Amino acid sequence: xxxxxxxxxxxxxxxxxxxxxxxxxxxxxxxxxxxxxxxxxxxxxxxxxxxxxxxxxxxxxxxxxxxxxxxxxxxxxxxxxxxxxxxxxxxxxxxxxxxxxxxxxxxxxxxxxxxxxxxxxxxxxxxxxxxxxxx
Numbered sequence: 001x002x003x004x005x006x007x008x009x010x011x012x013x014x015x016x017x018x019x020x021x022x023x024x025x026x027x028x029x030x031x032x033x034x035x036x037x038x039x040x041x042x043x044x045x046x047x048x049x050x051x052x053x054x055x056x057x058x059x060x061x062x063x064x065x066x067x068x069x070x071x072x073x074x075x076x077x078x079x080x081x082x083x084x085x086x087x088x089x090x091x092x093x094x095x096x097x098x099x100x101x102x103x104x105x106x107x108x109x110x111x112x113x114x115x116x117x118x119x120x121x122x123x124x125x126x127x128x129x130x131x132x133x134x135x
Contacts (some may be wrong), residue, residue: 014063014080016040018056027099051097067108107126
């Protein structure tokens with residue numbers, strides 16, 4: 001797939017996966033990804049609506065149907081029946097981008113509270129004395 005074709009078929013693209021100096025382009029209704037001979041960064045610059053989930057993964061926000069939190073401080077998004085991981089440092093930006101888009105309806109956003117992206121963590125740091133007991 002050429003870079004010029006990438007911007008024409010934006011809605012058909014579910015997600016992009018970086019693969020060295022190439023990008024795998026996953027399309028609706030296709031089980032085999034197409035390979036683009038440009039980097040993921042150049043592809044995202046061509047289609048600016050995409051949300052970057054990690055260093056090597058970007059997703060079309062129109063195809064995200066669900067977002068879930070994992071117990072190990074990470075999150076996943078459901079895109080076209082496939083759960084894609086969100087890197088820990090990008091959880092807040094991804095959630096904020098999804099909230100700011102009124103045209104997109106995503107289940108599971110309620111799990112991510114404003115100001116406290118990871119519920120269950122204390123508001124104040126826990127201080128331990130030298131013996132190792134909580135103060």
